[in-house]
Amino acid sequence: MRERCVISFGGSRLPSEEGHVRALRPRRPIPRTAPKAFASCPRCFPALAAGCNRTLWNGIPRLPLFSRPALRQSSSASVNILLIHSDQHRYDCIRSHGVRDLHTPHLDRLASEGATFSRAYSTIPICTPARASLLTGAWPTTHGSFCIPTSEINRAARPELPTLFQLLKAKGYRTGWVGKYHGELETRQPGPSDGVDAFISSWQYRQYREASGIPEAPKNHGLFGDENSTQPAGQTALAWQADQIISLLGNSPDSSPSFIRWDPPEPHLPCQPHSDFARLYDAASIPPWPSFPDSLENKPALLRRQRRIWGLDGWSWQDWAPVVRLYLGIISEMDHHIGRILAHLDATGLAGNTLVIYSTDHGDFCGGHGLMDKHFCFYEDIARIPLILRAPGRIPPGTACDAFASGSIDIARTILTAAGIPAPDSFIGHDLLAMAAGESRPRSVAYAQYFGTESGAYSCRMIRDDRFKFVYHPVGDMHEFYDLEADPAELQNRIHDPAHAPDIDRLKARLWVEMKACGDRLGCGWTEIELKGAPSLAAKNHMPLPHN
Template sequence: MDRPNILLIHSDQHRYDCVAANGHPFVRTPNLDRVAAEGISFSHAFTPTPVCTPARNSLLYGVWPARHQAVANRGTEAGRPAVEGLPTFAQSLSGAGYHLSYVGKWGIAGDPLQAGFHDYLPGQGYRAWRADQGLPPVPSEGGWLGGQDPFVTPEQSQVGWEAGHVIDRLRAVASEDGPFFIRWDPYGPHLPNVVPEPYYSLYPPDSIPPWPSFPDPLQGKPFIQAQMRRTWGVDGWQWPDWAPLVSAYLAQITLMDAQIGRVLTELDDLGLAESTLVVYTCDHGDLCGGHGMIDKHHVMYDDVVHVPLILRWPAGADPGRVCEAFVSHELDLAATFCDMAGAPLPDTFQGSSLLPLLRGAPAPTRADIFSTYYGSQFGLYSSRMVRDRRWKYVWNATAEDELYDLLQDPAEIHNRAGDPSLREVAERLRHRLVAWMEETSDPLLNEWTRRLLLEGRTRP
């Protein structure tokens, strides 16, 4: 197998259902749709944790947060660097002869050059570039809720500026010997989404219907979910209050998609498309008004744990397929990159390569998938999720557990954890969760918590 070049586009906080190819009724993502049509889309990819820093560490090191221990965002005590000595996928690829470039958000301790990359353009450089161009700062009047940027063209937006640098890197490496790996991490559509025209007006707020999970009375659910509404000041918001936020979110996605299109066109023009694996994904999703909440963190709803994952490899994978296998995307991508590069797979890695699936092999037999939360914005509040094809069980260590019938209640409105008729379902999922926590050396599992879960003494 000829080793492919690899272009990883790893955005920030993009919901699975906000890609047209994934079923959204009106969001415009023609370039991501093209990648899906020409490649393979994974319909059941899930984040190891719905928080930026720990998810990104899981991709870099190929392990669960319990292993790398950088379990919260920077700026908190738990937002410490990963444990020393863990190898990165970038180091493996570098040792195998790849030239590695990084553009955009890093979001974890250290920097890409320390992790195995050879050059790095940080997303923070956009502010200085903007000032050098005589452009006003990005408007901040809308706070975290975002708004319009009337001062720039789409190409002058941050995602447009980053796309230009990705194109520059492609042109630089096109004439070099040896394969390349370029990772581009756009900041969007993480809030605040401040978007230039013509994208800002693309989705009129009064034309946007509520999410299926809106409204959610939060009946029988952990109090922290209601507290989150109060923390953000959105308690009592009706859909007309949320719609402008969703409008800006969708606008940012379409703006980003257009800039991805510029990069894909450059791949074509340079004659690199056939020999390049293109990967699009993100770190986690976004509530964005779902369940009447904002951002992510302490919930395990599909709004935040279900992520888009699209791979295109013309030289090695048949186009237009949808794979329904469960994928722990950050861990599995790290293993995939090493596999495709012919690079050594560190024995610390905990994911599985997706290369067999790209080649059309039968899907692996993962019967379930997991996600974790360790606190961050809300102290030491911790959760663990196990999800199979029908049921999702969430163990909240200091609050009510959650159980959702995803077949009958895909919006996850009705918590069935206390339903006596589902006692056997809950018991099966708790036992599976304990087994997985043991496999991954989860620090939350001890003699006491094991008994709580196995004996069903958690709080229904």
């Protein structure tokens, strides 16, 4: 076993998300001036020890990249694992999913060589808690992270829970993480104590850009996005992150097994695709989402409030199409760099022994239901997610799996299974490899949780079966019920339709079962009355009802 090397980063502190600051853990902002060069370890960066005069900025080599660190070796052969986990990618925005005429040849290739899950759902459709579930393999009601760092109810995952990186590191894996970190752990940013050998934040791109004299991408339209016409195509944020991933993957199939995770912040708004990719799409030719023509009548009032706050009342599809064009463009740009990574695996001989997983934390409205971003709901635009696995020799090419999958928790369990690691009790997901092979079909429903946003605490829950979806809004003005067979775009809320009363009652009762099974604290005596038709509190306590 090699001695672990520690590289001094000169005391520089890099925020995991700009503006997302924990009160008890103050962070210094990234300096806007070019940083000084930092000391590097010759064991981890042999190019520097050999006299290379390129400068290492904050522990990250300037392009072209140096060789990866030589880390702890494993005594047994194990599968390499590459997880690409994007942010806010709609299920229908991959061409091979058969919904949109998109340019995603590399995700299409991944699907054709592996398995696609057509009924994968977000564990919780909001960034930080979904990512905490991915790290801990647990429901938010177990790990305790409910919202993003700026929320009034924010907190990190419980530190006593084992994480994916820690378990893989203990097994002898070399670990690396590039991209978005959203405060899902107590630590300021992941490091060796978290099982992460190398962490490269997406925010460090700014240091590289400023030091290299690359102009900033345009930000003229705020969260609605802009076309990136100012940067070289090979030096955008996505290109830089992919370079870091390729460096961490290395070149030798004979080295210790690796778990490398890439979390591109895209296609989360604001979308800033390079012009080469934005020009693949003509706004005038983009058809509306099936869910676009939604008046939001007979829907929870909070959704109409959300539309009003964004200033979207009265927007036509002609208003939305330029925004959607940028969203599709950044997906195509991300796909291009996924192709570079897959080509690297092919060229180095790593592909045959690498499990590749592509997924996301949740979807995006981007005009669906006339809304922007996400929050307060479980529409298919938001809750349904892409999930693709390629495992040579284990999954037949072109496998289509329609079993219900719960994104974050199932991915975490699958990675442990692939690595031959017994799952701790807190990892409660199911093995996607077994599901893809037809060996397991563990769920008859999809269940998901939601707790709140920047606007404050707001709990709701979702359950769906093969045909129907019920969304429980315990503090809202109404619940939701959709017939996904007759109304796949979820335009007609049938919660008050007497013809569906038996199905509504059935899903309510099943939701209660799912909530109790995962320790959901919303499954209490108050909600039991509403979901199960249990006796009222007055009846339970033998109190007479008041009479007017």
